[in-house]
Amino acid sequence: xxxxxxxxxxxxxxxxxxxxxxxxxxxxxxxxxxxxxxxxxxxxxxxxxxxxxxxxxxxxxxxxxxxxxxxxxxxxxxxxxxxxxxxxxxxxxxxxxxxxxxxxxxxxxxxxxxxxxxxxxxxxxxxxxxxxxxxxxxxxxxxxxxxxxxxxxxxxxxxxxxxxxxxxxxxxxxxxxxxxxxxxxxxxxxxxxxxxxxxxxxxxxxxxxxxxxxxxxxxxxxxxxxxxxxxxxxx
Amino acid sequence: xxxxxxxxxxxxxxxxxxxxxxxxxxxxxxxxxxxxxxxxxxxxxxxxxxxxxxxxxxxxxxxxxxxxxxxxxxxxxxxxxxxxxxxxxxxxxxxxxxxxxxxxxxxxxxxxxxxxxxxxxxxxxxxxxxxxxxxxxxxxxxxxxxxxxxxxxxxxxxxxxxxxxxxxxxxxxxxxxxxxxxxxxxxxxxxxxxxxxxxxxxxxxxxxxxxxxxxxxxxxxxxxxxxxxxxxxxxxxxxxxxxxxxxxxxxxxxxxxxxxxxxxxxxxxxxxxxxx
Numbered sequence: 282x283x284x285x286x287x288x289x290x291x292x293x294x295x296x297x298x299x300x301x302x303x304x305x306x307x308x309x310x311x312x313x314x315x316x317x318x319x320x321x322x323x324x325x326x327x328x329x330x331x332x333x334x335x336x337x338x339x340x341x342x343x344x345x346x347x348x349x350x351x352x353x354x355x356x357x358x359x360x361x362x363x364x365x366x367x368x369x370x371x372x373x374x375x376x377x378x379x380x381x382x383x384x385x386x387x388x389x390x391x392x393x394x395x396x397x398x399x400x401x402x403x404x405x406x407x408x409x410x411x412x413x414x415x416x417x418x419x420x421x422x423x424x425x426x427x428x429x430x431x432x433x434x435x436x437x438x439x440x441x442x443x444x445x446x447x448x449x450x451x452x453x454x455x456x457x458x459x460x461x462x463x464x465x466x467x468x469x470x471x472x473x474x475x476x477x478x479x480x481x482x483x484x485x486x487x488x489x490x491x492x493x494x495x496x497x498x499x500x501x502x503x504x505x506x507x508x509x510x511x512x513x514x515x516x
Numbered sequence: 517x518x519x520x521x522x523x524x525x526x527x528x529x530x531x532x533x534x535x536x537x538x539x540x541x542x543x544x545x546x547x548x549x550x551x552x553x554x555x556x557x558x559x560x561x562x563x564x565x566x567x568x569x570x571x572x573x574x575x576x577x578x579x580x581x582x583x584x585x586x587x588x589x590x591x592x593x594x595x596x597x598x599x600x601x602x603x604x605x606x607x608x609x610x611x612x613x614x615x616x617x618x619x620x621x622x623x624x625x626x627x628x629x630x631x632x633x634x635x636x637x638x639x640x641x642x643x644x645x646x647x648x649x650x651x652x653x654x655x656x657x658x659x660x661x662x663x664x665x666x667x668x669x670x671x672x673x674x675x676x677x678x679x680x681x682x683x684x685x686x687x688x689x690x691x692x693x694x695x696x697x698x699x700x701x702x703x704x705x706x707x708x709x710x711x712x713x714x715x716x717x718x719x720x721x722x723x724x725x726x727x728x729x730x731x732x733x734x735x736x737x738x739x740x741x742x743x744x745x746x747x748x749x750x751x752x753x754x755x756x757x758x759x760x761x762x763x764x765x766x767x768x769x770x771x772x773x774x775x776x777x778x779x780x781x782x783x784x785x786x787x788x789x790x791x792x
Contacts (some may be wrong), residue, residue, distance in 0.1 A: 472653025
């Protein structure tokens with residue numbers, strides 16, 4: 282297969298030439314994914330913490346449910362969001378279908394369970410460690426959750442990164458609710474799917490290589506932020 | 517007082533949504549993968565947008581899904597290739613009217629070694645019969661698309677029931693034309709494709725066109741404006757101006773001028789009587 286060599290050449294050519302269409306697609310990918318992860322953290326961090334230290338009926342069942350939702354197939358989420366946002370659906374009046382907003386909504390739904398489930402585990406572990414100390418302070422549960430989340434912030438970065446990876450890589454949901462419209466809702470993964478279906482395998486794989494390189498870069502950057510911060514803490 | 521306030525709020529919200537729609541400078545076209553994969557829209561649409569300022573957003577899915585999406589009012593224009601289904605869409609009140617836009621043809625492609633010995637056949641029925649006879653692998657779209665509907669009608673005309681062989685030599689991919697071509701090339705299976713997708717396809721392997729030129733392989737594309745009476749949210753005026761342009765001499769010429777590797781992919785055939 283000489284396609285692999287061609288794919289690397291294609292990826293290199295696209296990056297070096299600063300292809301405008303590629304830049305547009307990359308920027309939209311980043312915008313959609315980071316927005317979705319932001320909202321997923323907004324919901325998932327407190328939800329995970331509540332599941333870790335809260336005492337309320339149904340906590341066990343909700344925990345199982347949230348853990349199971351980590352495996353939610355993107356295409357199912359896409360379908361449900363499509364049916365909600367379709368002009369024939371309950372939220373059709375908002376006219377959000379085939380917009381980046383619709384893609385953010387779908388990815389938020391996909392990523393929130395991942396953030397919540399990992400947060401629950403991290404906070405529960407930390408809580409076991411701090412248990413006596415925190416109880417001796419007689420903190421209200423809300424303050425306790427906030428304290429635990431703050432102290433676990435470095436570990437929670439991993440939860441956010443896991444969510445980011447999921448959002449960055451998925452194609453099933455954004456394809457359905459975004460429609461892969463050129464210059465409007467085309468992102469890296471839907472562009473790869475399109476080029477594959479055009480039989481332009483080298484170009485598709487080239488885009489895939491760029492996606493992986495971006496993912497590695499983002500992860501490395503955030504990890505180095507974490508290390509720097511940790512060194513400050515322990516210094 | 518409360519219900520009146522709520523009503524006023526709802527009315528205001530609707531007016532807001534309505535005005536937002538009125539200010540839109542784009543339309544959504546529900547269309548097929550074949551027209552997008554062949555690159556036609558990339559060549560065709562900028563001319564229209566430059567002229568009118570209307571941006572055309574194309575959602576490319578199979579014909580079956582495109583029609584379903586349009587029935588949900590999630591598009592302003594439908595441009596697909598399955599005439600009976602299109603006519604039903606109009607008859608059911610979802611479309612204003614249907615007009616022919618362009619045509620090309622379907623071809624049967626397969627591996628160069630041609631296990632069913634159909635190369636050069638001009639009778640598609642006989643060719644499919646031969647494929648069924650020797651049980652040579654055949655990749656079907658299996659996705660209710662225009663191409664899939666055409667394929668099923670050809671099997672029926674050839675008196676072969678491929679459904680009973682599904683999973684053996686008859687393989688339903690349930691995906692778009694490009695994905696199905698990739699699969700067919702990968703497993704050396706025959707398949708049916710529209711000529712435009714085939715010419716533009718970049719992963720042909722050793723595949724060749726084996727059957728072409730039968731009148732039964734004719735592939736007509738039609739365009740329909742989604743009916744504002746069923747779907748109040750449609751941008752009816754802009755949709756109509758797009759359709760008028762497609763059917764106009766200028767639009768038809770643009771379609772005729774689009775070539776790949778020196779070959780014309782689509783042949784305009786709008787009824788001149790309907791053109792203004």
